[in-house]
Amino acid sequence: MSHAWTLTLFRLRLAMRNRAFLIFGIIIPLAFLFLFCAVFARGGGPAVAYVLASVLAMSVMGSFWGLSQQLVMFRESGILRRFRLAPLGPGTMLISSIFSNLILMVPGIAAEIAVARWMLHMDRVGNLLSVFVLSGLGAVTFATLGLVVASVANSMMETQVINQLLWLSFILLSGVAIPLPSLPGWLQEVALFLPATYLVTGLERALILKVPLSQLGAELASLGGSALLAFFVCQQIFRWEPEEKVPRQAKLWVAAALIPFLLLGVWESSRGGRLAEARSILRNTFNERPAQRDASPPR
Amino acid sequence: MSEAIVQVRDLTKRYGDVEALRGVSFEIAEGEVFGLLGPNGAGKTSTIEILEGMRRADGGTARVSGLDPQTGGAAFKRSVGAVLQSTSLPDKLRVDESLTLFAKLYGARVDRGALLRRFGLEEKRHAFYGKLSGGQKQRLAIALALVHEPRVVFLDEPTAGLDPQIRREIYDIIEELRREKKTVLLTTHYIEEAERLCDRVAIIDHGNLIALGTPRELKQRSAGTTRIEVALSKPMDTGDLRSLEGVTDCRDVDGRTVLHSTRPPQTIVALVKHLENSNNELQSLEIAAPSLEDVFIELTGRRLRE
Numbered sequence: 001m002s003h004a005w006t007l008t009l010f011r012l013r014l015a016m017r018n019r020a021f022l023i024f025g026i027i028i029p030l031a032f033l034f035l036f037c038a039v040f041a042r043g044g045g046p047a048v049a050y051v052l053a054s055v056l057a058m059s060v061m062g063s064f065w066g067l068s069q070q071l072v073m074f075r076e077s078g079i080l081r082r083f084r085l086a087p088l089g090p091g092t093m094l095i096s097s098i099f100s101n102l103i104l105m106v107p108g109i110a111a112e113i114a115v116a117r118w119m120l121h122m123d124r125v126g127n128l129l130s131v132f133v134l135s136g137l138g139a140v141t142f143a144t145l146g147l148v149v150a151s152v153a154n155s156m157m158e159t160q161v162i163n164q165l166l167w168l169s170f171i172l173l174s175g176v177a178i179p180l181p182s183l184p185g186w187l188q189e190v191a192l193f194l195p196a197t198y199l200v201t202g203l204e205r206a207l208i209l210k211v212p213l214s215q216l217g218a219e220l221a222s223l224g225g226s227a228l229l230a231f232f233v234c235q236q237i238f239r240w241e242p243e244e245k246v247p248r249q250a251k252l253w254v255a256a257a258l259i260p261f262l263l264l265g266v267w268e269s270s271r272g273g274r275l276a277e278a279r280s281i282l283r284n285t286f287n288e289r290p291a292q293r294d295a296s297p298p299r
Numbered sequence: 300m301s302e303a304i305v306q307v308r309d310l311t312k313r314y315g316d317v318e319a320l321r322g323v324s325f326e327i328a329e330g331e332v333f334g335l336l337g338p339n340g341a342g343k344t345s346t347i348e349i350l351e352g353m354r355r356a357d358g359g360t361a362r363v364s365g366l367d368p369q370t371g372g373a374a375f376k377r378s379v380g381a382v383l384q385s386t387s388l389p390d391k392l393r394v395d396e397s398l399t400l401f402a403k404l405y406g407a408r409v410d411r412g413a414l415l416r417r418f419g420l421e422e423k424r425h426a427f428y429g430k431l432s433g434g435q436k437q438r439l440a441i442a443l444a445l446v447h448e449p450r451v452v453f454l455d456e457p458t459a460g461l462d463p464q465i466r467r468e469i470y471d472i473i474e475e476l477r478r479e480k481k482t483v484l485l486t487t488h489y490i491e492e493a494e495r496l497c498d499r500v501a502i503i504d505h506g507n508l509i510a511l512g513t514p515r516e517l518k519q520r521s522a523g524t525t526r527i528e529v530a531l532s533k534p535m536d537t538g539d540l541r542s543l544e545g546v547t548d549c550r551d552v553d554g555r556t557v558l559h560s561t562r563p564p565q566t567i568v569a570l571v572k573h574l575e576n577s578n579n580e581l582q583s584l585e586i587a588a589p590s591l592e593d594v595f596i597e598l599t600g601r602r603l604r605e
Contacts, residue, residue: 006403010392017391078387082443084353085381086404087373241353 007096044121193265390429434465
């Protein structure tokens with residue numbers, strides 16, 4: 001564990017020296033928050049909390065991009081080879097990526113909440129413990145999924161293609177860019193199979209309905225289960241060398257990692273409660289808005 | 300020779316259709332500087348990377364400090380230090396930070412100042428890795444390989460691509476390692492490096508170990524002969540030249556003709572006469588004592604850096 005901590009500090013130091021961390025971790029999410037609030041939540045109120053949930057989810061899911069690209073870059077430039085000589089295994093490398101990402105995400109999340117509360121006049125702060133735990137667990141989950149992508153992809157180009165596909169599906173289907181209830185019925189059902197949906201709906205519930213951790217079991221189980229499974233998979237398929245190919249058996253592990261999402265999706269779909277609650281949150285949030293505010297939901 | 304600290308037996312390695320190693324065997328004694336000399340693609344890097352635990356052999360056995368590189372775990376990794384042929388560090392990592400980082404990973408206490416002084420990096424201690432020159436990066440790579448005081452040091456083409464001045468600096472570092480009684484295995488395709496630095500040299504070609512011995516022993520294959528290298532205006536049958544006075548061997552190498560002679564003056568006179576009779580011209584002529592390059596040419600008919 002001490003090696004993981006040593007590497008975590010090393011990664012934190014590198015990140016603090018990288019302007020991309022400031023730009024993508026703090027400035028861009030805040031810009032999105034201001035932009036969305038200016039369009040959909042002028043004058044503050046509960047709509048700010050709704051927009052904040054989407055922006056927080058987007059920031060958390062951003063872990064996915066950064067870590068997958070960093071791992072592939074480290075592998076392609078031979079940095080991983082150098083670390084391979086030291087007495088540490090793939091698990092240590094992966095844990096340090098996830099830890100450092102989690103730590104780096106905290107200031108961004110705190111800044112977004114503070115800006116929403118004090119600059120954009122959000123009328124509620126929700127259950128902050130739930131918000132931070134969901135954000136943290138979400139960051140771990142999406143970071144781990146990013147590491148799976150990096151372990152499967154053979155080049156930076158391939159990583160970017162896979163990331164784009166997954167990112168777009170997460171953003172468009174989970175309720176980040178388009179409110180879940182605004183999607184066609186069959187797409188709402190599809191969204192229930194994505195871990196991103198549980199992050200977004202969980203953050204909406206925590207921020208708007210002040211739902212405590214004890215009532216976020218499905219969200220925590222979904223994100224936690226995904227993180228554990230994805231971590232196990234990326235440990236199995238981790239590659240130190242660019243020329244090492246992913247064994248066919250490893251690709252089966254990736255396929256196996258999707259099984260819990262299928263089961264959870266089937267369960268949520270048959271229960272129907274999540275989609276109904278998402279509709280209720282959207283309706284109530286925008287009905288509660290003061291008269292001078294625009295009534296159209298965020299898109 | 301003291302007990303072997305590196306043992307390699309019948310090592311084989313294949314990449315698809317390419318047989319990179321075809322049963323290589325050798326041993327390295329503790330404190331010895333051992334060179335693997337051969338052209339690009341000969342199997343040097345495959346051999347050293349199997350010994351570093353970076354690659355898995357298809358057949359044969361490898362032991363370093365009595366440990367299998369694949370199963371030796373942390374004990375194996377702590378007993379070896381390595382400079383890889385292609386490796387890197389993050390551009391935004393400072394020189395002194397990289398030493399501290401790797402020392403911590405090995406659980407070693409390191410006197411950073413002493414290490415930086417030893418490798419001439421004191422002035423660059425706060426410099427980012429990305430701002431270092433090629434020579435400084437290589438010196439840092441060697442410093443990192445030694446940060447945990449390993450018993451065995453692997454250097455894979457440590458001077459490849461470096462200018463002569465930096466190369467000499469690296470030679471000095473390797474000679475210092477010899478004085479410290481470190482066991483060093485280095486791969487190279489530079490003859491002078493192998494001759495100057497290595498106690499023993501294994502010549503490797505097409506995955507086969509074709510000669511093994513001290514540089515002096517190897518050169519004795521060509522003992523008593525002088526190397527005469529000539530460029531001719533027209534190609535000539537080497538069979539005819541072999542019959543010239545004093546010639547023991549004659550080969551075409553890279554468009555030049557290399558003769559080995561026990562009586563150089565007589566050979567040169569006979570050569571000039573022969574060229575006149577054949578309506579050929581001598582464009583250049585070089586005479587030298589035989590080197591490991593000649594041994595390689597004798598064994599393979601090719602130059603090392605073809």
